[in-house]
Amino acid sequence: MSEQLTFPAESAALLEPRLPPKSDATEASRSRPFVTLTFATSLDSSLSLSPGVRTRLSGPGSKAMTHYLRTRHSAILVGVSTVLADDPALNCRIAGTPSQPRPIVIDANLRWTPRHSDKVFEVCRNGIGLAPFILTGVDESSLPRGSVELLHEHGGKYIHIPASRSQSTDRLRFDWNDILAALQAEGLSSVMVEGGGQIINSLLDPAYHDLIDSVIVTIAPTWLGQGGVVVSPDRVTDTAGVPLPVARLSHVSWHPFGEDVVLCGTLRQ
Numbered sequence: 483m484s485e486q487l488t489f490p491a492e493s494a495a496l497l498e499p500r501l502p503p504k505s506d507a508t509e510a511s512r513s514r515p516f517v518t519l520t521f522a523t524s525l526d527s528s529l530s531l532s533p534g535v536r537t538r539l540s541g542p543g544s545k546a547m548t549h550y551l552r553t554r555h556s557a558i559l560v561g562v563s564t565v566l567a568d569d570p571a572l573n574c575r576i577a578g579t580p581s582q583p584r585p586i587v588i589d590a591n592l593r594w595t596p597r598h599s600d601k602v603f604e605v606c607r608n609g610i611g612l613a614p615f616i617l618t619g620v621d622e623s624s625l626p627r628g629s630v631e632l633l634h635e636h637g638g639k640y641i642h643i644p645a646s647r648s649q650s651t652d653r654l655r656f657d658w659n660d661i662l663a664a665l666q667a668e669g670l671s672s673v674m675v676e677g678g679g680q681i682i683n684s685l686l687d688p689a690y691h692d693l694i695d696s697v698i699v700t701i702a703p704t705w706l707g708q709g710g711v712v713v714s715p716d717r718v719t720d721t722a723g724v725p726l727p728v729a730r731l732s733h734v735s736w737h738p739f740g741e742d743v744v745l746c747g748t749l750r751q
């Protein structure tokens with residue numbers, strides 16, 4: 483884990499209007515964390531070749547951009563399938579970074595059994611990352627003891643969130659308002675939501691658009707083909723059943739980073 487990235491100050495300046503305020507005073511006055519939705523996609527809207535396959539999309543420049551975003555948020559949030567697929571470090575690897583983001587793993591049904599050898603714990607032991615907070619719908623009394631201890635040793639923990647049962651999958655699901663309330667209660671004033679597909683599609687439900695402060699998407703000049711993990715939220719229709727667009731960005735800007743382009747925008751008018 484010796485990779486060291488650099489991100490030019492002039493590129494950082496371009497992104498500044500899209501990022502959470504630097505001033506603690508402003509952040510403290512918010513009722514919920516600042517939310518940035520950010521991910522890397524192919525031209526066919528895929529995040530990876532298939533569920534469970536770690537797929538490099540970002541080139542060196544846009545990868546450094548993502549790591550710069552990690553320095554500018556208090557937390558970085560991913561779904562449990564991303565953790566199982568990627569064994570991600572979820573730290574910032576820009577040299578001299580002043581602070582590391584807190585990894586947040588959405589694992590409502592406890593599918594992940596954390597292990598000492600997981601990268602997220604390795605970087606934590608090496609002082610270049612923080613241990614995860616795992617948001618779960620499972621009651622405290624049913625949490626696996628070994629996992630609770632492993633997390634505790636590294637400074638992480640489980641956090642219980644109220645959950646409802648999805649009618650289609652019979653799995654526990656969280657309301658994003660409850661997720662953000664839990665982060666706020668932990669003093670986390672900003673969060674970047676990185677993925678994967680199910681997490682992003684769930685956040686892109688129109689009920690949650692007002693919760694998203696900024697959208698920053700890396701687009702790589704590649705098609706991954708069918709069978710990938712796709713960003714495509716559930717369809718919305720009008721009262722006559724005619725399909726409507728789910729969301730459109732406004733205040734859009736495009737920034738080339740090497741062979742990739744980074745699209746910034748907001749879901750607000």
Ligand SMILES: NC(=O)C1=CN([C@@H]2O[C@H](COP(=O)(O)OP(=O)(O)OC[C@H]3O[C@@H](n4cnc5c(N)ncnc54)[C@H](O)[C@@H]3O)[C@@H](O)[C@H]2O)C=CC1
Nearest residue numbers: 521522529530534561563564655656677678679680681684
């Ligand atoms: N290119 C990129 O920027 C990124 C790519 N990925 C890729 O995405 C893939 C994983 O994506 P997915 O398979 O879609 O899994 P995912 O990482 O989105 O996690 C899916 C899990 O999250 C749960 N979930 C979703 N919304 C929820 C909610 N509101 N409340 C409670 N639980 C919720 C689902 O029930 C499911 O168990 C991996 O292959 C990974 O490599 C992941 C992150 C970023």
Ligand SMILES: Nc1nc(O)c(N)c(N[C@@H]2O[C@H](COP(=O)(O)O)[C@@H](O)[C@H]2O)n1
Nearest residue numbers: 522537538539540548568570571572676
């Ligand atoms: N920005 C970006 N570009 C890609 O090409 C990617 N595959 C991802 N994936 C996300 O980054 C996580 C890996 O993080 P570490 O490098 O291990 O810290 C991965 O789990 C996805 O969330 N992102």
